[in-house]
Amino acid sequence: MILESLKVINFRVFKGAHKFSLAPIAHDNQHPPIVLFGGLNGAGKTTTLTAIRLALYGRQSLGISTTIKDYHQFLADSVHNSKVTGVKSNNASVELIFSYANLGVISHYHVKRSWTVLNNKVTETLKISQDGQLITNLGYDQAQSFLNELIPIGVSDLFFF
Numbered sequence: 001m002i003l004e005s006l007k008v009i010n011f012r013v014f015k016g017a018h019k020f021s022l023a024p025i026a027h028d029n030q031h032p033p034i035v036l037f038g039g040l041n042g043a044g045k046t047t048t049l050t051a052i053r054l055a056l057y058g059r060q061s062l063g064i065s066t067t068i069k070d071y072h073q074f075l076a077d078s079v080h081n082s083k084v085t086g087v088k089s090n091n092a093s094v095e096l097i098f099s100y101a102n103l104g105v106i107s108h109y110h111v112k113r114s115w116t117v118l119n120n121k122v123t124e125t126l127k128i129s130q131d132g133q134l135i136t137n138l139g140y141d142q143a144q145s146f147l148n149e150l151i152p153i154g155v156s157d158l159f160f161f
Contacts, residue, residue, distance in 0.1 A: 001151060003035075003052065004108075007095040010080040012047040015089075020048065054078075055096035055111050057153050058126065058144055072122040075115045091116040100150060107131055111147065 003022040008014045022035055037045045053061040059071040066074075081088040093114035099106050110129040115122055126143045128135045138146060 001101075002099045004097045004099060006048065006051055006055075006097075008047075008051050008093070009114075010089040010092040011051055011094055012078050012080065013042065013044045014047065015080045015082060051094040052096060053156065055094045055113050056147055056151055056156065058113060058124075060148070060153055072124075075122050075124065076117045076120070079115075079117055090118060109150075 002024075005019060005021055005023070007017065007019045009017045024035060037048060039045050050061070059066055059068065062071060062074060075092075079089050079092045091114065093112060095110065095112045097108065097110050099108050101107075107130055110132075112127045113124065115124040124140075126140050128138070128143050128146065135143070135146070
């Protein structure tokens with residue numbers, strides 16, 4: 001699996017849309033093996049990793065025992081709140097694009113997890129595209145199960161730290 005890009009909209013410290021290229025960039029015909037993030041406290045390093053895990057695992061990204069109520073509270077709290085203006089958005093999203101090889105065939109996936117908060121009620125959607133085609137025959141739970149089978153959460157603990 002190669003993470004290609006991450007896009008966050010109104011997620012935690014990031015107001016508006018921000019896109020991050022995550023694919024290793026070739027230098028002198030050699031591919032670097034890792035991508036590193038650096039920055040001052042509060043710059044968004046942890047938020048970036050949280051967004052990747054949230055895109056892939058949803059509620060499970062917070063721990064196996066996290067309740068739906070706690071997860072919805074986390075999503076509501078993760079919508080950007082401007083400390084300058086005090087204005088809080090009512091929606092946010094995280095999008096992850098990655099390539100995945102299975103039996104020698106490379107597929108490109110686009111995962112978009114978005115949510116809206118209205119009257120303290122959180123409504124979440126999960127959309128998955130494979131090779132540019134939206135996978136439409138999956139409900140929310142089925143889509144999440146598909147991602148869990150593709151990239152088990154236990155494996156991700158070894159790569160996202």
